Amino acid sequence: MKALSNAACIVGVDESDEIGILPQKSQLALHLEAVTNAVKDAGLKVADVDGIFTAGQHSPALLGEALGITPRYVDGTSVGGCSFMIMVEHATAALHHGLCDVAVISHGESGRSGAGVTRSRDTALTGQFEIPYGFGAAPTNFCMITTRHMHEYGTTLEQWAQVAVSTRAWACLNPKAQYRKPITIQDVLSSRPVVYPFNLLNICLVTDAGAAVVLTRPDRARDCAKKPVYVRGMGEATAHVSVTQMKNLTFSESTRLSGARAFAMAGVGPRDFGHIMLYDAFTSGPPIMLESLGIAKPGEGVTFFENGRSTPGGSLPINTNGGGLSYTHSGMYGIFPILEATRQLRGECGPRQVPNLRLSLVNGMGGMLSAAGTLVLSNER
Amino acid sequence: MEPDRPLPQPIVPESKPYWDGLKEGKLLLPKCGGCGHIFFYPRILCPRCQSRQITWVQASGRGKLHAFGIAHQSFNRAYKVPAPFVLAMIELEEGPRMLSNLINVEPDPKVVKCDMPVEVVITKVTDDVSVPLFQPARAADRKGGA
Numbered sequence: 001m002k003a004l005s006n007a008a009c010i011v012g013v014d015e016s017d018e019i020g021i022l023p024q025k026s027q028l029a030l031h032l033e034a035v036t037n038a039v040k041d042a043g044l045k046v047a048d049v050d051g052i053f054t055a056g057q058h059s060p061a062l063l064g065e066a067l068g069i070t071p072r073y074v075d076g077t078s079v080g081g082c083s084f085m086i087m088v089e090h091a092t093a094a095l096h097h098g099l100c101d102v103a104v105i106s107h108g109e110s111g112r113s114g115a116g117v118t119r120s121r122d123t124a125l126t127g128q129f130e131i132p133y134g135f136g137a138a139p140t141n142f143c144m145i146t147t148r149h150m151h152e153y154g155t156t157l158e159q160w161a162q163v164a165v166s167t168r169a170w171a172c173l174n175p176k177a178q179y180r181k182p183i184t185i186q187d188v189l190s191s192r193p194v195v196y197p198f199n200l201l202n203i204c205l206v207t208d209a210g211a212a213v214v215l216t217r218p219d220r221a222r223d224c225a226k227k228p229v230y231v232r233g234m235g236e237a238t239a240h241v242s243v244t245q246m247k248n249l250t251f252s253e254s255t256r257l258s259g260a261r262a263f264a265m266a267g268v269g270p271r272d273f274g275h276i277m278l279y280d281a282f283t284s285g286p287p288i289m290l291e292s293l294g295i296a297k298p299g300e301g302v303t304f305f306e307n308g309r310s311t312p313g314g315s316l317p318i319n320t321n322g323g324g325l326s327y328t329h330s331g332m333y334g335i336f337p338i339l340e341a342t343r344q345l346r347g348e349c350g351p352r353q354v355p356n357l358r359l360s361l362v363n364g365m366g367g368m369l370s371a372a373g374t375l376v377l378s379n380e381r
Numbered sequence: 382m383e384p385d386r387p388l389p390q391p392i393v394p395e396s397k398p399y400w401d402g403l404k405e406g407k408l409l410l411p412k413c414g415g416c417g418h419i420f421f422y423p424r425i426l427c428p429r430c431q432s433r434q435i436t437w438v439q440a441s442g443r444g445k446l447h448a449f450g451i452a453h454q455s456f457n458r459a460y461k462v463p464a465p466f467v468l469a470m471i472e473l474e475e476g477p478r479m480l481s482n483l484i485n486v487e488p489d490p491k492v493v494k495c496d497m498p499v500e501v502v503i504t505k506v507t508d509d510v511s512v513p514l515f516q517p518a519r520a521a522d523r524k525g526g527a
Contacts, residue, residue, distance in 0.1 A: 128389040128396060129422050132512055133482045134466060136456040143450025144470045151448070151495035195468065196451035196490055244421070244470060244478040249448055 005265045006381050008092040008103075008215045009228035012042025013339040016108065016210030019328045020178055023208075026116030027056075030210030030330075031063055031108030038212035043225025044102060049214075051075075051100030053091055055083035056109055056332055057118060063106055073100035079238055080366020081279060084213070084335035085373030089234040091215050101220060105338075108210035111331035115208070125242065138281060139195040139203055141243050141368045146197050146284040148249040153299030155287075157197055161188035162305045163283040164201050164325050169311045171322025173352035178205055179326045188283075202283040204324035204333065211335040213342070218381070229345045232359075233266025233376035235259060243368045250299075252369035255292035259363060259374045266376035268359065270294040275344055275354045276316065277337035279364030280323040289363055293374070317354045320344060334364040334373065345379040384506045387459040396423040398437050403511040406503050408440040410475060421477035440475055442501035443518065447472040449495070451488045467493055471515050485516040 014037035016030045025033075031054070039046050051073035052060040060074035073094050077083050084105050091103035110117050126135070135141060149155050165185055171177035183201065191199040221228040237257035240246050247253065263270060270293055278286040287301025296304055304310055310318040319325075321340035324333045341360040343349050362375040392400050402409035411423045415432030426433050450468040455461070467483040484502060486493060498518035505511045 124391055124393055125422060127387075127391060128393070130480050131387045131457060131460075132389050132506075133480055133514075134386070134452055134455060134457065134460040134462065134468060135480055136460075140450060140452060140456055140468055143468065144448035147450065148448040148495060193451075193453045195453065196465075198450075242422075242480075243448075244480060249470075 001261070001265055004092050004096055004234070005232050006218065006230045007096040009218055009221045009230045010213055010338070010342050010377070011216055011221050011224040011226065011228055012038040012040070012044065012214030013342045014038040014041045014212060015176065015339065019176060019209035020207055021112050022110070023113035023115055025110065025208060027108040027110040028058060028062070028066060028116055029108070030110065030208065031058060031106050032066055034108060034210035034212035035063070035067060035104055035106050038104065038214050041225065042214045043223070044214065048102045049104045051091060051094055051103035053087040053103060053105040054107065055087070056107065058108065071100070073103070079371035081281070081332040081334040082364035082366040082371050082373040083332065085338065085362060085364050085375055086236040086371070088213070088215065088231055088338065088375055089236055089373070092231055092234060095215060095217050101216060103215045105213045105215070105335065106210070107212065107330070107332060107335040109330035109332055110208045111329070112206045112208045130242070138368070139198050142282045142284070143195045143198060144243045145249050145288065145369060146282065149284060149288065150197065152250055155299065155302055157189060158185055159302040160197065160202060160283040161185040162302065163280070163286055164188045166305045166310045167280060167319045167323040167325045170320045170352055171326035173312060174322045174327055177322035177327040178207060179322070198282060204281045204329035205326070207328045207330050209328045209330040211339055213335060213338050227346060227379060229342045230378050230381050231375060232378050233262035233264070233268065235261030235265070235374045236372065238366070238371040240370050241367060246369070250288065252288060252292040252365065252372060254372035255289055255363065255365065255369065255374070256294070258372040259293040262374035262376050268376060273359050273361040274316070274357050275320065275341065275360040276318045277341050277360065277362045278319060279333055279337065280319055280325050281329065281333065283325070285365065286318065288369065289365070293363060312352060320349065320352050320354060334366070337362045337364060338375065341377050345377055385461045386506060386512070387457055388506060388510050389512070395425050399423050400510070402437070403503055403513060404509065406511070408442055408501050408503065408513050409437045410440050410473070410477060412436050412438045419475045419477060421479050438475070440473055440501070444471045444473040444499055444515070446470070446483060446493070446495060446497045446499050447478055449483065449493055451490065451493065469515060471499060479513070482514050483516065484514050
């Protein structure tokens with residue numbers, strides 16, 4: 001397992017040309033923009049890419065064809081939004097063993113406009129046991145995790161709202177963020193109720209966006225345009241699909257497992273990070289992830305967002321791109337936290353730059369805390 | 382009879398006894414013939430011991446509201462129950478959890494509480510399909526202790 005630590009590094013990251021509301025762009029176009037932009041960021045050419053990793057509606061084979069290349073390694077793991085984080089682990093293993101030399105992880109999703117989207121989902125279980133009761137969109141499921149947490153720990157609506165407020169403060173510093181006007185706890189509490197306990201501002205955006213990450217081995221990284229970001233530790237797990245099958249609604253077992261492996265591989269502890277990127281589809285997600293990773297005690301994840309701790313200038317910056325809550329969320333958000341952590345570790349983030357950063361944690365979920373991926377990234381080996 | 386909600390579909394072979402039971406007014410749960418584990422949703426093996434000997438037992442219909450949400454809009458055009466309505470995760474007395482709706486209750490977080498005792502109301506949607514909905518347990522049943 002230790003052999004994979006620092007076996008690969010991130011050498012290129014970028015979004016599609018634009019992100020936001022883009023009805024004029026198919027999701028295949030978003031993929032292709034993202035891949036070409038990220039490869040350029042790395043100082044490489046598309047023809048250098050020989051490993052393609054993607055989740056969602058388009059297969060890695062289609063991306064290879066559309067890009068005009070013939071990959072010799074492909075991976076279409078699709079376990080929800082964190083699939084792209086998990087693919088960093090898969091790509092690292094493939095690179096380490098020489099199965100490919102330049103890996104691209106790509107995301108493109110027309111989540112808002114539906115341009116070039118076909119609806120095809122496995123509904124055998126949800127169609128029988130969820131849809132007849134009005135379940136469907138993610139808030140109808142994630143509300144369960146959230147009300148149970150409130151019941152067991154006394155977590156309040158004001159505390160969840162604080163997560164949205166903190167994340168928005170970062171979005172104000174990111175020119176690519178969809179929403180850049182500060183909000184207050186009261187703004188969250190008085191926004192339109194969607195599914196109790198969630199009002200509109202407790203829930204992520206729905207946008208159109210693409211993003212890609214380029215990885216290679218450290219020897220090859222010397223020829224790239226920018227300073228490499230090393231993948232020091234990584235982990236993945238899946239624990240369930242339906243929320244009814246969780247052993248404990250307020251704790252993500254897959255998150256715990258993925259974090260434990262990533263921390264052990266990197267030789268770090270859960271409290272060693274100066275910067276954290278978490279998957280924030282809902283305001284209750286990041287606090288529960290902090291608890292499941294062992295960074296916060298059970299029930300205390302929300303305190304990390306209080307008193308300015310997680311905000312610009314705070315002691316532990318969290319979701320510095322403005323998150324799925326305020327920056328962008330196309331549906332499978334998991335690639336965007338990798339972009340931000342890479343940019344922070346390179347020192348490219350301007351007014352939102354976290355000073356003296358060495359170690360960044362990236363963690364995200366797939367589905368309803370069902371799958372998880374964790375990455376420990378560093379700008380030094 | 383015009384259904385007020387999407388019908389369960391596709392009904393797969395391993396869950397047919399469940400839906401057949403509801404049509405007869407019974408809430409049936411799959412039970413492992415090997416280790417005795419009662420589980421939900423229906424599948425061809427026991428998720429605890431992987432035995433393929435699956436039998437069916439009738440549930441008491443009593444349970445607790447494990448978690449909930451109150452939907453202020455419908456997320457599916459075919460779901461016509463007027464909002465707000467209560468999305469419910471029920472923990473049955475026999476152990477397994479299932480998703481449903483809590484009915485005959487004010488859709489208000491001051492009233493709807495985690496762990497409140499509930500009881501099944503098997504509700505006809507069409508002549509062929511009934512679904513298990515739940516309501517707050519009546520006081521007489523509460524004494525029995527869920």
